[in-house]
Amino acid sequence: MGKRSAAGLLTSVDSIFTTQEERDNAQRSYVTDLPAAEISDFPNHPFKVRMDQSMVELAESVKQHGVLVPSLVRPMPDGSYQMVSGHRRKRAAELADLPTVPCIIRELTDDEAIIVMVDSNLQREQILPSEKAFAYKMKLEAMKRQGQRTDLTSVPVAQKSGGKTSRQLLGEQVGESQDQIRRYIRLTNLIPELLDMVDNSVLKEAGKLQMALRPAVELSYLSEAEQTALLEVMEGEIRTPSHAQAIKMRSFSEQGKLNPDVILSIMQEEKPNQVEQFKIPRERIDKFFKPGTPAQKIEDTIVKALELYRKRERAMER
Incomplete structure (x- = not known):
């Protein structure tokens, strides 16, 4: 048997352990460092980049160790780049005054980008209802458009999935029932x-x-x-x-x-098991509390004051 070239051997091994789709994606991807200013946000991005304690900690980590996981961006026709996954890392890099952000650059269609963007962000620890609402809507619409394609390079979603609807597929992917998917999407109204x-x-x-x-x-x-x-x-x-x-x-x-x-x-109808509420206009008690005092603390303070007042009244009656 003749000697096989190293390239031929690698191709053979690669074909065993990866799918054609994965090999195609690898061929149209590469990693580089990009200035944050050259990366635009994903249009109508449903996931909020909040300046909370988690972001402060991420920025501090980035300042000390750099961005360890590259963001995913796609090239745009005008020569710029659009963020697909990594908005929080980009913001943390900006807060840490890093000149560039490590990025995987990958050619993606609009619908491919939507699906990747949603899937990557759904891995977050805390996802708000509004984020799920718009994310599910965007992904479902992208899946439906993909399912409508009948060109030579795309098999309709219904055929690929044994006749399941896009909503059924989405529910299985995110671990939600079809009814729950519908409820979240209604919130966008x-x-x-x-x-x-x-x-x-x-x-x-x-x-x-x-x-x-x-x-x-x-x-x-x-x-x-x-x-x-x-x-x-x-x-x-x-x-x-x-x-x-x-x-x-x-x-x-x-x-x-x-x-x-x-x-x-x-x-104003009384809710089942609702205890009657007594209300005091806020302007009548604002002078007794610092601006921004939580409502629960105000309520607790008033109750304690009334308890002290009642004790004093009883003492005076004796």
Whole structure:
């Protein structure tokens, strides 16, 4: 048997342990260092780059050790580059005043880039409902477009997956039911202020209104004007609607009967097992507390003050 060349041997081994798709991707990828200014953000990127404690720690790590994992970018027709995966690393590099960011440069179509961008970011430890909402919507739309292609280089998704729909495939990939995927995508119809309240249910920031997923989904069927009117009532009442109240509002909206008065009436209905609330206008007590004092701390302080007052009154009666 004749001697095989090293290149031939490598090709043979490569064909055994990798797929053709992986070999094609490797051929159209390379690694280099790029100035952060040359990398634009992914359009409509659904994942927030927050300046939180995690970012501070990442920036400090980057300052000491550099960026250890390259970002993934794709070349654009004008000669610039677009970030696909690595927005947080890029921001950390900027905070650490690094001149360049290590990047894998890969040729990707728009839909390929969307799918890679979503998949890579879904590995984060904490993902907000709003991030899932827009990410699932973007990926689902990209998968559907890929499934519609019938050219010689692409097999429709339905054929590749044994007839499963794009939503079924997406649900399997992210570990969510089809109904849950639908619920998250409905959130993209909320005005930003209401969507922030759904995120607050995860962030648990003191003093901010929080709203669960199920009522938020029902409210997503309201028009923008109806949602804005609801927002004003919610801020005035300092509460968010229950699931049952949200369903009632959606029903009135579908009948064309939802207006600010109806919204207020529904919001003032007593929720099941709800304890009656006593409210004090904030301006009457602001002078007793420092600006920015959390609502829970204010409530606890008032209760303690009343307990001391009651003890003093009882002592005077003796």
